[in-house]
Amino acid sequence: MTMTDPFAPPPTPTASTGVKAADLQGRLLLIRPLSHEPDVLTMYGSKEAVRCTIAELDGPDAETTHEDVMVFGRGLVGQLRAALDGGVAMVLGRMGQGQAKPGQNAPWRLLDPTEQDSATARAYLARRPNQQQAPPPAAPQPQQAASQPQQPAAPPQQPQAPAVPQPAQQSPFTAAPPASDQPPF
Template identity: 40%
Template sequence: MTASPFAAPATTSGIDWKTVNGALLYIEPLNSEKVTSNYGESDVVRSNIVVLDGPSAGDRYDDCLVFPKVLANQLRPKIGEKVLGRLGQGQAKLGQSAPWLLAEATAADIEVGVAYINQQASGQLQPPAPQQAPATNTGGQPPF
């Protein structure tokens, strides 16, 4: 039997926002599009997402559709840029779920984000010296 020159299809998986709640996220918004689901038509933002800290540190979600409305609205004007923020939830309106949103990155978060993009650019994704985690951190080390 000959070895196959073909790659196997990628598995599809979406991001579970609850799992990365409180984590520092590096996001590259790629484009905005409309998709139709069982719940109707939605304006979503297709993005590459990397979890930089917390229990899911190192998880990558390439070509991921961002459905949460407030979060998508935060990312839409930043298409083509790099976004860094800490995932959290706002206040729920009566009868609705609390919206997912990104809080602005702190100075410590920015250091982690800059280290990540510098190491990504150099091809040396290795852990930096241990840093003290911010109070809202869910634990874990950055994935590089």
């Protein structure tokens, strides 16, 4: 009987794993940027990335969510970092490519969504109320003077279902910010 060493090192991957931009080309994506990672050590050296969650909204893998994805590439990183810096919780766009510079590959970037794309995203979020952006905190109420009697507390109310966003309301996501045409690596 052969005993397996419980402390053996994990196998070395033969290729990178995870979702790839080329596999998402043309797909409608709802991306939740989580954090900016300025110095991620890769086999190509130190690179800038954005950690995020990506939901595919159309195509053969529609409704698939990719958690804890590290997005590289100057174009995409620039778009997602701008969303993070601006306090935008979600970014909606189609995976596409910009113009290639001579001798370089075309950069990956998020293309602006159409009205139909926005409607698809609103429907997706309506089916997943826990994925919607949290409402901003309520403004603090002024304190009552100590000499005034306190009003009795209102009886607890039943929780209400979250409202489904209507097309006329401000959307919880935004079009991707413009990207530079720099190569992804």
